Amino acid sequence: MARRKKRRRGSSPLAPIAAVLGIGLVAAAMAGTYYFAYRDTQKPAVSEIDLCPVDGHEPHLAILVDTTDPMTLTQLELARQHIEDKIDDAAIETRISFATVDPDGSIRQDNFFSMCKPETGADVSILTQNPRLVEERFQSEFAEPIHAALDQLLRVPEASSSPIMEATQELAARIPGFAVSDAPRELLIMSDLVQHSEVFSFIRGDDWQSFVKSGGPTRFGSAYKGATVSVLRVPRMPDRAAAIDDFWVRYFDAQGFDRVRVTQLGDL
Known part of the structure; x- marks a missing residue:
């Protein structure tokens, strides 16, 4: 009896989607990190004496x-x-x-x-x-x-x-x-x-x-x-x-x- 040839496994059709999602999540994480880092750099300088913004514009x-x-x-x-x-x-x-x-x-x-x-x-x-x-x-x-x-x-x-x-x-x-x-x-x-x-x-x-x-x-x-x-x-x-x-x-x-x-x- 002739031996059946093993069918070569093809890649999953979901693989490209998973790859895109992974790249998206990494990009989102990087963007989030950048946003919070940027936000922190925009905070006004604070006095060590009374913890108030040195620009004096506080409620x-x-x-x-x-x-x-x-x-x-x-x-x-x-x-x-x-x-x-x-x-x-x-x-x-x-x-x-x-x-x-x-x-x-x-x-x-x-x-x-x-x-x-x-x-x-x-x-x-x-x-x-x-x-x-x-x-x-x-x-x-x-x-x-x-x-x-x-x-x-x-x-x-x-x-x-x-x-x-x-x-x-x-x-x-x-x-x-x-x-x-x-x-x-x-x-x-x-x-x-x-x-x-x-x-x-x-x-x-x-x-x-x-x-x-x-x-x-x-x-x-x-x-x-x-x-x-x-x-x-x-x-x-x-x-x-x-x-x-x-x-x-x-x-x-x-x-x-x-x-x-x-x-x-x-x-x-």
Whole structure:
């Protein structure tokens, strides 16, 4: 019997497709690596002192904490949660600044803090950076100092007066580039809004009309024009609530704020 000839195996019809797909995947990987490398080279140079872009074009979140009057532990904890959420939600490179309301200039100086939010390990590509090292730097150079500064702010003792307006303006002046920035800006105030200083005092019975008569609005600047203001409000002096609300609505409008948000920190 004649032996059958073995049929020569031909190449699979899918081989060319697999080859093309393989080349495509390699090209895509190379393109991805190039993209992330290029993106990293386009990031602005950052200051080693405050982690902010040296070109000064960063968004701002300015936080003013008023502990001049008593607060319950519940209100303090709620305030902490709201502030930490704001910081967590802030974009990378946002300058986070803290200040306190206190009549003592040295206390205000000691509690001023300003630093930009850097990338976390989750924000970088494993192709060009080490996420673990980036996360360690985020924790040690930003998260830990921020939490320590907030802890210190919330422990500032009560005071004999509450110069909220004055502290608001001083904060804008202290933050590098804040008053002239065209980047997004937000002022977050944690306070009962019961202004009490030589210039104006709800305790003495002042209101917007008396403030206008004293020439107060003539001293306004434009540092907050176009910014957003968010208030974490501690309820106090219900008998004067209408006058307090009327004053601050007019004050924020005169300062040029675009938007006003209010959240009440209740404890009952």
